[in-house]
Amino acid sequence: MTDRQLPILEEIFLDHLAHFVPDPQAASRALARAGFAPTPISIQVVPDSDGTLRPTGTGNVTAMFSRGYIEMLFKTADTPLGRELEAALARHDGVHLVAFAVADATAAHRRLAAAGFRVQPVVHMQRPVDTGGAPGIAAFTLARLEPGQMPEGRIQILTHRTEAMVWQPRWLSHPNGAVALTSVIIAVGDLNDAAQRFARFTGREAAPSPLGQTIELDRGRVQLLTPEAFARKLPDVPIPSLPFIGAYGIRVASLAVTLDLLKRAGLRTRRGEQELVAIFPEELGRGAWLFAE
Secondary structure, three states: OOOOOOOOOOOOOOEEEEEEEOHHHHHHHHHHHHHOOOOOOOEEEEEEOOOOOOEEEEEEEEEEEEEEEEEEEEEEEHHHHHHHHHHHHHOOOOEEEEEEEEEOOOHHHHHHHHHOOOEEEOOOEEEOOOOOOOOOEEEEEEOOEEEOOOOOOOOEEEEEOOHHHOOOHHHHOOOOOEEEEHHHHHHHHOOOOOOHHHHHHHHOOEEEEOOEEEEEEOEEEEOOOOOOHHHHHHOOOOOOOOOOEEEEEEOOOOOOHHHHHHHHOOOOOOOOOOEEEEEHHHOOOEEEEEEEO
């Protein structure tokens, strides 16, 4: 597994996941209660052709890891992106976005179109960043699909243009010991169809796994499960509707430390075969963390 924050050449990484939440302050407090160190709230903007910054319709709070990150996205304006977030919340609060990082999102955009996906124009997004000193800007280039192309959620590819702004050392230390985003688990109605689409999307092959199909990336993995397999693995996470991005993996420094913190915070936990399962606090939506050393 590649141990580097950003990909080079043709690599593709599982970069981040986003919870869609109605209340950013409540989500930030819930993250802190679960032992993460949330960043300040930030409002996302996109520059017009004349350089004028206009709101994308969303803002975020993040928890940054030494490898990858998670974010809490909320609506800030009545834009297509804001309305998309609102529609997803109507299904359920929780994870609705999976983002993969590549070295060149524009080239990935061309590859997605060639693979038969209907794509939106490449977009350059940015958001202000608290640096502890002079104001900073985090900038990204995004390759996105037309809505409905990936029914699992907002599945996108991006290139980070400001690594130092996004992964500031002061945000990388978490009381629960989180160090890396490792996997995402999605319950799907048609396993073969989902596996074929994710393979085309990532440019990586899907392979059978004990519970379904797995796509191994240069860093991280996507695990696709039938509803029955998901229910066996995570009986404590009811599926609200399909498809459902219902859980994701986080590597921690010490499971004992993580478990102690989560228990003291009053979160629902149980020991799995190789991991610690922790149900999201209600403020973060439906789903679970799978913590492993």
